[in-house]
Amino acid sequence: MQIVAMQVSSAKRTLLFTFLFLSVNGLAQDSTYVQKTINMLTSKAFWGRGYTKGGMAKAADFLSQEYFKIGLLPMNDSYKQDFKFPVNTFPGKMLIEINGKKLTPGKDFIVNNESPSINKKADLKKIDSTRFQALPNLEVLLKDKLTWSVASELSTQTSIQINKKNFKEIPKTININIESKFISDFKASNICGFLKGTKYPDSILLITAHYDHLGGMGSETYFPGANDNAAGVATLLSLAKYYAKNPQPYSIGxxxxxAEEAGLLGSRYFVENPKVELSKIKFLINLDLVGTGESGMTVVNASVYPKAFALLNEINVEQKLISKINPRGKAANSDHYFFTEKGVPAFFFYTQGGITAYHDVFDKPETLPLTEYNDLFKLIISFNKRMMK
Structure with a gap:
């Protein structure tokens, strides 16, 4: 009997080892998929997933294809939820010369996102140590860091920000030729899919991430947006793959x-025109800026839903995952916000540490550490499992 027991125990150990190996191997495969997806979304072909060269539309098509491959069902009759909004774009000329020296877009200078087209040569008048005026409608600003964004309005003023670390001279003259194009009805699409629950299909756990970024500034410079937010989208897709292979009692959306970068416009449109009943969403996890994690992560709405946050912390401590989870209150800083305003319980996760690139041309996949991808993946899976009890 003792020998048999030892054989059974050995068999159990072998089975357990095999299970753990397959689990770890599966996560490693997901890591490979995540990296491949980030590389794809940040590639030149998608042109910053923005407003010129069809970047956002190409990303939407790619994501729809991934949803189909994974086996997600479309919400209602289509993966895509189309909407329109105004946006200022920069499709062509992007020339700046200061003191006769040509500057590189994105690295040496950026143009303010509301700026109109302009083609001028002018002298620069010093206003103070960081501000210089050329014309009544043209100014130059010296900055320590260049951070770009998206504008839905067109200004009469053109502002140019110059990286003062790269340009040591006092600006005296400017030659500027910038082409902007204001689009009053730019078309974009939310990409929506779900997996039907096996026991409670009318109860939904929702995972969200914005796929748009800043697009391009001129015809030669684009903003890759690896951490913001290719990492979030890739993590969402890897979770979708997991749930497609592991059906759950609740539906997973x-x-x-x-258009998150344009003012949370996509999530706002969805909340105002929901493809699922908002009352059926039991909890939402929004992923944005999740490509690091050396210094832990932050949870927005932690103080709004203290019981859920306590559960998240409990799981994290039990499984020894993220080094630190920082609580934060309500904030309108990502796509969870309008859901919360409509009574949908939601957390927004973002990680800290690692690269400091943000809304600039240096947010590239090769510098993104993905430090806590595996742990974040496990945390979300475990949290959702507990929420379904």
Missing amino acids: FICFA
Whole structure:
């Protein structure tokens, strides 16, 4: 009997080892998929997933294809939820010369996102140590860091920000030729899919991430947006793959929002025109800026839903995952916000540490550490499992 027991025990150990190996190997495969997806979304072909060269539309098509491959069902009759909004774009000329020296877009200078087209040569008048005026409608600002964004309005003023670390001279003259194009009805699409629950299909756990970024500034410079937010989208897709292979009692929904960078417009449109009943969403996890994690992570709405946050912390401590989870209160800083305003319980996760690139041309996949991808993946899976009890 003792020998048999030892054989059974050995068999159990072998089975357990095999299970753990397959689990770890599966996560490693997901890591490979995540990296491949980030590389794809940040590639030149998608041109910053923005407003010129069809970047956002190409990303939307790619995500729809991934949803189909994974086996997600479309919400209602289509993965895409189309909407329109105004946006200022920079499709062509992007020339700046200061003191006769040509500057590189994105690295040496950026143009303010509301700026109109302009083609001028002018002298620069010093206003103070960081501000210089050329014309009544043209100014130059010296900055320590260049951070770009998206504008839905067109200004009469053109502002140019110059990286003062790269340009040591006092600006005296400017030669500027910038082409902007204001589009009053730019078309974008949220990408929406779900997996039907096996026991409670009318109860939904929702995972969201915005797929848009800043696009391009001129015809030669684009903003890759690896951490913001290719990492979030790739993590969402890897979770979708997991849930497609592991059906759950609740339905699991997945939404990749457009136009987050333009003012949370995609998520706002979805909330105002929901493809699922908002009352059926039991909890929402929004992923944005999740490509690091050396210094832990932050949870927005932690103080709004203290019981859920306590559960998240409990799981994290039990499984020894993220080094530190920082609580934060309500904030309108990502796509969870309008859901919360409509009474949908939601957390927004973002990680800290690692690269400091943000809304600039240096947010590239090769510098993104993905430090806590595996742990974040496990945390979300475990949290959702406990929420379904």
